Structure formats: C-alpha cells, structure tokens
Amino acid sequence: MATETPLKEFIPELDYEKEMKRWTHLFKALNDPEPWVGHSPRNEVWQKNKSILWYYPAKQKKYKIPLFFVYSLFNKPYILDIAPKTSVIEGLTNMGYEVYLLDWGSPGYEDKKIGLDTYIEKYLTTAVKRALRHSGADEITLVGYCLGGTIASIYASIAEEPIKNLIVATVPIDFQPFMGPDKWAVGMREGDMNIDHFIDVYGVVPPQLVDGMFRAIGAPVYFTNYTMLLSRAHDQRYVDKWRRMNKWTLDQVPFAGEAYKQLANDLFKENKLIKGELMIGNKKADLTNIKANLFVVSGSKDNLILEEQSKPIMELVSSVDKTYIVVETGHVGLALSGLFAKIVDQWVSSRSN
C-alpha cells in the first residue's frame, strides 16, 4: 500500500525534458564529428612552404588601410574565425575592413632550422609586401595576437614597409615576469635547465609537448571543462561554443626547433627584446624604432600573459599616438567572444583613412 512520505517536499524534482536535452547534447558533443570552423569567405594570396596568406574581402569596403593579422606560432589561427557572429574576422569585414591573415602552418621535421628571424624576414616581410601589393594600399595596420604580437612588434622595429598602425593583444614583451613556478624560471635563467639538445634531437617540438608545456605552466590537471560542459549541456548554444573551443584547444601545432630555442634563450632567458639586443638577421630589433600608432590590449583575467609583460612596450616605442587598455577577459576569451573586433574597430577606424 502506497504511503505518502513526509520528506516528499525535500526530494528534488527531476526535470525530464532538461535532463534529456543535457544527456543528448553531451553525447553528441563527445561523439559527433568536429565542428566546422573558418566560415568567412577568403582567398589565398600567397603561399610559401606551409604558410599561407589569406585575404578576407570587406563586405562593403569603408577603409583604405587593410588589417594584417599575425597570429601566434603555438596555435592555429582559426580562433579568429571560429564561429559565425562571434568571429573576429567576420566582425571586421562586416565593418568594412579588408583583412589579411598570415597562417604560419604546421612545421614539419624539415622546418627544424626555421628560426624567428627566418619567420620574420622570409615569411612575414614577404607576406606584408604581398598584402600591400594585393590591396593597392600605401600603408597597412599590423594586428598581433599573443606571440604573434611579439613577432609583429619585432618586425615593426626593423620593417621598411609602411606600417601605419600596430595593434598588439595579450602580448608578451617583457619575459621577466612568469606565470609558472618561479624556480623553473630561475633554473632556466641560471643554466640548471637546458633543453637545446633535447630540441635539436626532436627537430620540431611535437604538439603534445607544446600542450604539455602550457599545462605545466598553468594547470597540470585540468578536467573542469568537462564538468562545466555537464553542468550546462542542456544549453545548445553553450555546447556548440564548448565544442569549438575544445577543438581549438586540442588542435596544437608543432613548433620549429630553432624558433623554440630562440624563444627560450633570447627572449625568455636573456630577455633581449626589452633590452634592445635582439638580432633579426643583421638588424637590431630595437623597439624604439617603432613610430607607428600603437594600441595595446591586455586581459585582466589572462592567466598566461600578465599585464606586466605587455605594458613595457608603451615606454619603449617612439610612437606619439599610443593607447593602452585593459579588458575584463581571459587570454583566449578576447578572440573567442568576438569582442576583439569591436575593440580594434573603436581604435583603428579613425586611423584607417
């Protein structure tokens, strides 16, 4: 005989519909084919080795000076065009900008000798020349994201090409502050840790090791992205966003050995960029040579690149027109949310003729 329990009021109700949605979405998220990324229409302008220069035409061209994106060597640049409506590139092309993106590609074992100087002198310089020729513009705006910002800044300090504006976001310029364990940094700088031989043997740093390095610095154990997905899996939009983000996070690229050694020794260990001692070919990459209008964006929730790492560029450059802002976002959130397009537009629209 059924009896009514007095505890009935305290037993939570099960929302069957919500639970069905949650588990269906979760199952799909983990088993469906990878989401489609890079939806904005684009044309290939130039290709060299594995690098490709992409051109994204403006929906209705409003500005004479095109934007040239330089992305990090650690990840794939499709984070800038990850999903419709939140894509940075889509946002900018809709606002009337012509956008160029240099995709460095995935280096193979044969690219182990490619260093930062090669990337800058033989790839970036040529790509900028091609973009200028292709657009017919007299000047260009360089936009560097993360390590791409460092590369763009180094290039801007030695460039002969007409760079009107330089925009850098979440950029490491001063490599003295370090997010990871401080004793590791000391060990690297004092010579207790030398990975040159290790890198030479590998040739290119495998993507798993690149991923492992970032994990070691930030969070070696990381699984809360899955519990977060479980918690919000009933929301289709969140699941879609999560899948795209997850695909990008796991989609690491190998890192050319020579470039990695330069990054570790010249930039991290000896902090040559901030001292004005970094050599690119036979040119000194001195940031005081930068006269272009400068815009620096930092994320207050960035747990990879600290504000102190980006800010010194403001004092080092010779630019008269320079702006520094801090946005309440993380390292990837700035690009993932599409917020970066609005921030760039607000600053660059009046400086793009």
Next chain:
Amino acid sequence: MSDKISFDPYETLHKFSLLWEKQVNDFIYLWTNNKEFVKMTNLGTDIHARYLETFKKNQEALASVLNLPTKSDVINVANLTIQTEEKIEVLEEQMWNLQDSMKLQGKDIESVVEVSKEIIKLTKQLKSELVKTKKELTDSKNLQLELQEMKFELVKLNNFKAEFESLRGLIEKGNDADRELTEAGSRK
C-alpha cells in the same frame, strides 16, 4: 510559483571539481617548484635526448645499408622545394618591378605626348598670330604711306596758303591804290 527544488547536482559537482582541481594543481606546484625538480627534469630530458639521438643514428645507419630514404633525405628534397619557391618569389618581385617601371614609363610617355600636343597647339596659335601681325604690319605700312602723302599734301596746301596770302596782300594793296586814285580823282 513552486518552491520545489529541481534535481541539478551538476553545478555542485562542477564547483567541487574546481576546488579539487585547484588543490591538486597547487599541490603539484609546491611539489615541483624547487631547484631539485628542475635539475632532475634537466637530467631526464638529457637522458631522453641522448637515447633518442642514439636511436636515430642507428636508424639512419640501418636505412643507409638497406638503401631506404629517411627523414634527412626528405629534408633535402623539401629544402630544394623551398629554394625553388624563393627563387620564384624573387622572379615575381622582379616582374613587379618591371611592371611598375613600365607603368611609370607609360605615364612619362603620356605626359610627353600631352606636352607635345600643347606645343603644337601653341605653335599653331603663334603662326596664326604671326599672319595676323604681318597683315597688320602691311596695313600700318600703307597707312604710313598715306600719312606721308597727306603730309606732303599738307605741305603743298601750306605753300598754297602762303602764296594765297601773298596774293591776297597784293590784291589788297592794289585795291588801296585804286581807292587812293579814285579819291584823288574825285577831289580834282
């Protein structure tokens, strides 16, 4: 509105996971953030690198004996491709320069043609003005001749006037003599 709590343990699970993850990561941080760990890692990577290097050397030696291509051979081929790409790039840039200089020359030629057109126009204008001036010169010469003739006529007229005046004087003199003779006759 119902006060009943709905079944949703996931948010709590996530919060606990965050706490647990943080604790584990903090523990790993404390465990690894020391000089000994750094030195051990260095030793580990060094041993790993040496082991891998020996393995690669053996692999290369074996591949050489078996006449098999290795990644080093792939590097050589890839380098050739990159070199070719770079040469094509240089050629392309030279073609751009040629195109640019040809465009510039074309513009120069256009401007020369424009200037020539202007010169021809100006010459024509000058020619017509010269003809006009010549005509005017002839006219002025004729006018000069006419003026000279007029001057000559005027001189002649002046002479005539002088003669006329002298004749008039003589006539007046004659008249006075006649009047005197008439008066003398009447008195007689």
